[in-house]
Amino acid sequence: PYVNTKDILEKANKEYYAVAAFNINNLEFLQAIVEGGIEKKSPLIIETSEGAMKYAGMGDPLRGASLFVKMVREFADSLDIPIALHLDHGKNFKYIISAIKAGYSSVMIDASDKPLEENIKTTKDIVRIAHAAGVSVEAELGKLAGIEDNVASAESVLVNPDEAKYFVEETQVDFLAPAIGTSHGAFKFKGEAKLDFDRLKKVKELTKMPLVLHGASSVVQEMVEIAENYGADFGGSKGVPSDILKETVRLGINKVNTDTDLRMAFVAGLREFLQNNPKEFDPRKYMETAKTYVKKVVSDRLELLGSANKA
Ligand SMILES: O=C(COP(=O)(O)O)N(O)CCCOP(=O)(O)O
Ligand SMILES: [Zn+2]
Numbered sequence: 001p002y003v004n005t006k007d008i009l010e011k012a013n014k015e016y017y018a019v020a021a022f023n024i025n026n027l028e029f030l031q032a033i034v035e036g037g038i039e040k041k042s043p044l045i046i047e048t049s050e051g052a053m054k055y056a057g058m059g060d061p062l063r064g065a066s067l068f069v070k071m072v073r074e075f076a077d078s079l080d081i082p083i084a085l086h087l088d089h090g091k092n093f094k095y096i097i098s099a100i101k102a103g104y105s106s107v108m109i110d111a112s113d114k115p116l117e118e119n120i121k122t123t124k125d126i127v128r129i130a131h132a133a134g135v136s137v138e139a140e141l142g143k144l145a146g147i148e149d150n151v152a153s154a155e156s157v158l159v160n161p162d163e164a165k166y167f168v169e170e171t172q173v174d175f176l177a178p179a180i181g182t183s184h185g186a187f188k189f190k191g192e193a194k195l196d197f198d199r200l201k202k203v204k205e206l207t208k209m210p211l212v213l214h215g216a217s218s219v220v221q222e223m224v225e226i227a228e229n230y231g232a233d234f235g236g237s238k239g240v241p242s243d244i245l246k247e248t249v250r251l252g253i254n255k256v257n258t259d260t261d262l263r264m265a266f267v268a269g270l271r272e273f274l275q276n277n278p279k280e281f282d283p284r285k286y287m288e289t290a291k292t293y294v295k296k297v298v299s300d301r302l303e304l305l306g307s308a309n310k311a
Contacts, residue, residue, distance in 0.1 A: 002076035005084040005106035005255075006136035006174045008043045009210035012254040017306030021045035021086060021212075022298065023259035025052045027071065029266065032291040034075050034083075036298030040308040043081060045255060046072050047088040050095045061095045065102035073103070081311040086138070088257065096126060100133050106174070112140035116163060123171040131172075138255075141167055142179025144215050156181065161202035168207050175210040175255060178203045180248075182215030186237040186260050193241050197251055204252030213253045216240055217260035220297055223268045230271035234264070242304055249305060256305055265293040 012019050022033045024046055037044040048068050050061065057064025069085060076083035084105035090096040091110050099107050109126040111119040123139045130137045142159035159178035168176055180196045182188060204211060219239030228234060239260065249256075269290030273280070280286050302308050 001079075001082055002073050003043075003082040003084050003105065004134070004136055005045055005086050005138075006210075008045060008082055008084055009175055009254050011043075011310070012307065013210040013252075015310070016250070016252075017310060018213075018249040018254050018256045019043050019045055019307045019310075020298070020301050020305055021047045021088070021255050021257045022262060023047050023049060023052065023088060023257070024068070025055050028287050028291055029262055029294060030071060030075070032266075032294035033262075033298050034079070035291075036295045036302060037081050037083070037311075038079065039295075040299055040302040041081060041311045042302040042307040042309070043311055044083045045086055046083060047086040047257070049088045050090065050092055053087075053095060053098070061092075062098040062102065065095075065098045065104065069103040090126075097129070100130055100135050104135060106130075106136040106138060108138040108140070108177075110140050112143055112177075112179070116167070120167060120170050123167075123173060127172050136174040138175045138177060138212055139167070139171060139173045140177040140179065140212075140214070144179055144183045156183070158196050159199055159203060161199055161206055164203045165206040168209060175212055176203070176207060177212035177214050180213075182213060182240060184215045184260070186217070186219050186234060186239065186264065188215060188217075188219075188240065189238045193238065193244055195240070195244055195248065197247060200248060200251045200253070210254040211252050212255040212257065213245075213248055214257045216245060216248075216256045217258050218242055218245065220261055220264065220300075223261070223265045223293060223297065226272055226293075227264060227268035230268070230275045232267065232271060246304065256301075258301060261297050261301070262294050265297040266290040269293040 053061040053064035087099040087107040111122040143157040273289040
């Protein structure tokens with residue numbers, strides 16, 4: 001069934017596991033993610049960024065939002081696993097309202113680059129509107145970027161746990177993304193992978209609410225090797241190692257944003273197939289390997305996060 005993200009995350013919070021939030025921009029990634037969720041009997045959070053809404057709507061975000069709601073509901077309404085649709089990194093009021101109007105389960109208001117009081121004011125505005133429409137809300141505190149040698153790197157601002165407690169009390173958001181040293185993309189760490197577990201522990205103790213990890217892709221070596229075998233150059237790529245990811249779940253992360261790992265799996269499969277099948281031009285054929293690899297990465301992650309058989 002199509003459900004509210006909050007229902008999925010409240011259960012995960014109570015039972016101390018995490019649910020992956022997979023980003024999509026098209027049909028093929030959605031098909032592969034849903035197949036993984038069915039195989040693992042796992043709840044799924046499908047999420048789209050504002051860029052995805054523009055991409056699918058050919059420049060019109062409301063059309064993009066409505067297209068994604070229809071696609072996701074078509075799958076969700078016919079399956080036993082709970083599936084939610086979330087707007088990821090909502091920054092533009094028009095896009096956030098478009099997602100709410102179109103029927104998204106939840107929206108993120110990302111005002112983390114604003115001073116605290118402004119982040120609170122903006123977030124309160126969105127919470128009031130979203131909650132009136134039965135939509136749950138995610139917000140972010142601190143800024144995504146890496147940690148190098150135990151020092152937060154220049155652009156990163158790690159979450160302040162006391163601020164987090166004040167923030168959630170003031171805003172009444174449903175789930176919170178505390179920045180603890182991850183960053184988006186495939187190049188998260190120059191040296192050793194390090195996250196600030198102490199801050200995470202404190203935020204959980206102080207807020208007790210479902211928490212979100214952004215920039216949580218692991219950069220799956222198997223896929224990097226296949227892709228590089230067929231012409232990709234992913235040199236220097238490094239993600240969040242599985243053991244570190246598992247530790248964040250143990251410490252209270254319940255929603256794990258995953259985009260890069262799916263992108264790399266898809267392009268590895270695409271490169272492999274195209275190189276080996278020079279005569280093929282049927283998209284139902286040449287995207288098959290790509291979808292299979294995405295499904296594999298999805299299934300492995302659902303298992304790792306502990307949401308398998310929790311549907
Ligand atoms: O946290 C993540 C993904 O992290 P990852 O890169 O580690 O997968 N996300 O919120 C995904 C952000 C995708 O935005 P865009 O469509 O503009 O590229
Ligand atoms: Zn993110």
